[in-house]
Amino acid sequence: MNPSEIEKLANLARLKINEETIEQTAKSITEVLSLVDQLKAAETEGASPMAHPLDAVQRMRADVVSEANQREAFQKIAPATENGLYLVPKVID
């Protein structure tokens, strides 16, 4: 991993990474990846990719409304609300 890849990943994950520590972060992540690389040695011929570690199947629920309106409780812990809306710094793309 080079520093520019780290910067890109940090941006995608919305993480702030210190200029001075980028080199160090790149080195650490590269080390982690080399550990993961060892897994590549495993024989996977004929094994289908696993979507989930549990050998189980998704349960379903019936299509019935089960949730009551709790807006007041949720908005009590929100930093800012108005007219029933949650407020966030303006975003327009």
Place this chain on the structure above:
Amino acid sequence: MEWETVIGLEVHVQLATQTKIFSGSSIAFGAEPNTQACAIDLAMPGTLPVANEQAFRYATMFGLAVDAEIGKRSVFERKNYFYPDLPKGYQTTQLEEPIVGPGNVDILLSSGEQKRVRIHHAHLEEDAGKSVHEGASLGFSQAMSGIDLNRAGTPLIEVVTEPDMRNAEEAVAFARKLHSIVTSLGICDGEMSQGSMRFDVNISVRLKGGELGTRTETKNLNSFRFMERCIEQEVERQIEVLEEGGTITQETRLYDGDTHTARAMRSKEEANDYRYFPCPDLLPVILDDDYIEQVRSTLPELPDARQKRFEETYSLSAYDAGTLSADAAVASYFEATAKASGDAKLAANWLMGELSAKLNAEEIAIGGSKVSAEHLAGLIARIKDQTISNKIAKQVFEAMWNGEGDADSIIDAKGLKQVSDSGALEKMVDEVMSNNPSQVDNYRKADEKKRPKMLGFFVGQIMKASNGQANPQQLNEILKNKLDAE
């Protein structure tokens, strides 16, 4: 240079379930902001999704309707990106193993040609919330955006086509057909203005037979008319850029229905920037053959089959049958009218003529028609038995639309009954002839070939005198006899 347009569509179809795909919150339209957003929808720590069976059933119905293979094992993945209307920081969607595999939809073009559009796949996913930017009118600072999470978690299927369409007409025909299929299945309410179906259009142009050009994607079109205009404009723009020696930038564009213009939104993120991975909170969904067959047995009549039946049962043209069968509600209104009146052809004409003109003018769906199928059938019956002429029928229809009652009571109340009494008609003819001696003279001197046209003058006078109530066939006959007799 001859250019060829290549169009592929991604269509978001909102499923007509009662609740969200992973929570028991209602998805009813028009609720107060955030009153239908529970702890799961808000991504509160510790919450876990539970899948809604109805969403899978609807997706399966769609797959069967487009002749696709149903993914017996489907897996949910996380598509990671940050946006305030997505509290979890990822959208739960499907990528590698979608619920609906390759299928196809046949469309009919105005040339009469039938064309097959291939479906690449369709997958289940959740919708995001909505951002509101009009702070001034809602009492918050212009520096802020308001977030309504009622829509977050609403079940969607995203239908992805192959790039099989070559112009706006084909794309719109496909979109209409898809609308017809999902509303006939009852898996989507089809209310485009409420966002129940949203179209993303991928457009590129290339020299005929050449390699595929760079495409742009215009997002969130929610009307067939916008879609047509948007495609025409974008094709024109791309050709202009290329002919001037420029290159097309791969970008996402946003269409504004008010100004009918599109603008670049953001350069398209690479697929792998979303860092998809299987969602650890959801296990694979397994649908067995019994389940799929059980769903198949519940499929209602689909538009293609209904069109064929209309052609055969009611002797309608392919065009009329196609128009009347596309929408399930229109189809059932037509059938009710045809059966009650005993005249399918007249029922078809009235539905596609007067009635649809009224519905369009007042922008209401057939379900809200102010003239019921029963009342329209009553009117048609009176045309058939010659109680009233077609012209008077339009007057009666207008009165029915304004809530003045059924055809019979309006005809009675307004005295609109057609005059078919030959004695009375003869009297009218005599009167008009004696009042217009010079016209009679001209007619009698005129060439045989010119006479039918000249007859119109007398018919017009009598219709005027009788308020349009003279039986036109009978009147013509009497007039001709008297005028030709000398």
